[in-house]
């Protein structure tokens with residue numbers, strides 16, 4: 474039953490497809506942290522994983538086939554957090570079943586699939602939100618507003634650092650689309666959102682230094698991408714699957730009248746001071762660093778479903794980020810700068826997450 478035919482005060486029934494690292498967190502957020510939503514079903518072909526999360530969250534309806542979840546009348550919307558190479562098929566099934574979607578990034582595992590997804594969603598009668606949760610992180614939202622208010626003058630340079638503490642297992646890498654598609658898409662999206670301009674050209678370098686097994690899938694574990702923007706601004710992004718210390722996401726925007734730094738290294742605001750040295754603990758992983766953002770993006774999704782508003786982050790944003798990732802991969806392969814080719818210009822850069830706890 475769709476929400477429009479239900480009592481407006483009834484919570485929106487949500488199913489989670491894929492309950493690995495990310496999906497389990499979304500499922501937990503749907504059991505109390507997000508107002509107006511109720512977790513009603515889980516699907517994962519890994520029966521033990523589905524059962525573990527189902528038992529922990531007291532959800533009876535646990536399936537190994539996501540199509541059984543989609544067949545339920547009490548599922549109004551789904552969160553898709555299965556591997557990227559299953560995404561297109563699942564989105565198609567959700568559109569056919571009339572289920573709204575919050576989909577994890579990337580839109581799909583490659584650009585052609587992402588473009589097919591965008592075309593499919595163009596005429597669909599369901600709502601789609603992409604999981605670029607950094608746009609809901611209170612610090613990034615604050616920085617975005619300061620930049621738009623002119624606090625640093627005209628933004629001219631952006632530096633984006635992305636480092637995981639540990640790389641994912643090689644089995645994940647195979648279906649992920651690779652470092653630029655799987656991970657750097659977050660930074661490519663931040664780059665266009667914070668700078669208020671599109672990326673028009675990239676030059677990429679990279680290598681496999683820490684996990685030689687990634688090369689079997691044609692992937693790298695350390696990469697760097699220089700960016701030039703349509704308004705003449707420039708930027709640099711670097712990404713590593715293994716930092717050797719902790720989870721490290723930092724961004725800096727330099728403007729004509731100052732700079733803004735976003736992000737931090739320490740998990741707690743505690744510094745241990747000893748003779749000759751001091752230290753603090755590091756942010757361990759994305760679940761810790763972006764806990765608020767994951768909750769707020771889901772709240773935004775539910776608020777949009779209840780109010781009929783369009784989510785602030787759409788499939789076009791994901792397609793744009795993948796266009797940049799695709800150009801970066803081409804540049805890495807050719808050793809040359811590569812223009813970013815777009816099929817679908819959008820004016821989404823000024824879209825600001827509204828109705829979230831960050832507003």
Ligand SMILES: NC(=O)c1ccc[n+]([C@@H]2O[C@H](COP(=O)([O-])OP(=O)(O)OC[C@H]3O[C@@H](n4cnc5c(N)ncnc54)[C@H](O)[C@@H]3O)[C@@H](O)[C@H]2O)c1
Nearest residue numbers: 491492493494495496516517518519554555556557577578
């Ligand atoms: N937004 C973020 O910060 C963020 C962080 C991590 C991962 N992700 C994204 O989330 C997705 C999942 O990543 P992860 O790290 O949780 O991976 P994971 O390997 O930990 O979990 C994926 C889960 O999906 C399940 N799965 C596989 N095929 C399925 C199918 N056909 N139907 C239902 N479930 C299926 C697997 O059994 C597994 O439990 C990826 O697209 C990844 O890029 C996003």
